[in-house]
Amino acid sequence: MTHSDNGFFNSFGGKYVAEVLRGPLDELEIAFKEAMADPSFIKELETIQRDYIGRETPLLFAETATNLLGGAQIYIKLEGLANTGAHKINNAIGQCLLAKRMGKKRIIAETGAGQHGVAAAAACAKLGLDCTVYMGEVDVRRQQPNVAAMELYGAKVHAVTSGSRTLKDAVNEAMRDWAANPDTTHYVLGSALGPAPFPDMVREFQSVIGREVEKQVKERGLDVAAMIACVGGGSNSIGFFSPFIDKKEPVLIGVEAGGIGDGVGENAARMTGNAGREGIMHGYKSRFLLDDDGQALPTRSISAGLDYCGIGPQLAALGCSGRIKFTSARDDEALNAVKFFAKNEGVLFAMESAHAGAEAIRLAPTLPKDKAIIINMSGRGDKDVFITSPVFRKTEWLSFLHSEIERLEANEDIHTAQIMGK
């Protein structure tokens, strides 16, 4: 099941959208297929992947972590080294190039953690496209560094105040915008979900991760037992897993947000939790966190990027068929993983990716030393300093914030003064 069959992955997927969106989706599907079959488009994409994104990204042998855990060799695919700090740029560049080819001048995007918004804004800046990013008000608040980056790249960040004011509401708002402006605008969906052709398209643009891993593994002669990735909507995981889906090995492990517990509203575990069930929402059929009526349930995760009530349809199908094994990691396990890999490997995981790191910490000691496991570090944790600092060094962080506020209020910001020509 490497591709959809007419938009479906077994029974999941589809185009469950109001007819107003059907035309733009059909147009996009045709354009995507044509572009992927056009060597000039692929060449342009590969050039920008190399020169702008910085591909290929390294596969790091985490030697100290391996020795400390005393089991399988741990490798980390450093997607966090991609320009803008996360795998999201692979998809954003791909879709923005496609949009340009389609003659669209304006890009809209939705974002949760902010990484996709940053990637879309950067891709638009690079390719000369106008950009508006929809982001839940709650996420705007907790991801200010990313909001600042988006604005620097020239994007308009629109804080969504409807519903739960998180990612799903940003998705709704972006879809509305697209429905109203399909002629001029392309909607760069950030994860491998939503109506067809988005799950196929996002997977294809992200599959560069898995293809590089395949090559790097072969070059080093590794015997890989498991590949581990975090799963929110699932774009990093499906791209990472993509070339291995039709093979029997290695074991593919998707790690969901376990949040703070098993109760409803305490996590975002669609495949492993108590409230995940088959449903239709946001234009596709998959597994969602829903109540008995079909209303979206609240979700919770320390990582905004995993805090979403649905999962990409291909991942759901592969989970149901048993090809992908799903597990979850709680907030505190993810925080421990951040600390562990930062201290022992000099690698600062994003909170999202740290969920995969947490699973690796659990799994590695159970496997023999001649086996390897690979973690996809989908993004780096610079953006999470406002989440991790209050946990790891609360007193110092509080003092820092107070002093920053005082400094700003006293108008002592010399940099601003310089820029404003004072």
Place this chain on the structure above:
Amino acid sequence: MKDNKIKLMSHLVAGYPTDELAFTAARALVDGGASILEVQLPFSDPSADGPAIQGACTEVLKRGYKTEDGLIFIAKLHKEFPEVSIYLMSYGSLVYTPGVENFCKKAAAAGVTGMIIPDLPFDFDEGLTAACQKNGMNNIPVAAPSMSPVRLKKMATAGFPYIYAALRTGITGTETSVDKATIDFLKATGEGGSKLYGGFGISNGNQAKALADSVEAIVAGSVFVRIITENKDNSEDLYKAVRAKAEELTNKNN
């Protein structure tokens, strides 16, 4: 003398702002001349609706409102206004999760005669059309001007008794101009003999008059939700304002 009244399908959100006031609004709509009540079951993610309706849905859901509450509300409307058709509008999730057949059975029992579920497209409806027929209801698909001619023809000739024609691209709640393109779209949608309901952005009598000859009924939604929101603190004002707008749209006093 030709009857110049215009048939109106008017929209209201079940339970908004309260069950009691929603009922008052329904009474005002019926007294103002509405012949069909389109009742929206609030959904957490109403992606095809504008801010007025989404805000109303969010408020109702905050009270812990369930599908069952919505169906009780509909049953009450049906009992009070048996001559008025009630169409249930919502999203696929609320229909699919409890089971399409199961949902349709309960809706029919409450007095629903038609279902409008925009994100269950007519060719991937999860059995909605069949389940509606089985339970004595119509599935009313939504057509949009952005549909390809091939797809629109497929819908128009699929044998639906009624089609809801969304009169422009985009979401509900912003103004729509009724021009030649609108009328041409309506002609194409009705080509297979389906009766048409035309709506999206209809808020005044002039638009209603411009559409009257091309549709079975005009549809107005956000305009009423906005009026209800503006008058939610006073039941009497709410009744008067909703009724006046319904009369304007149905051309009732002319």
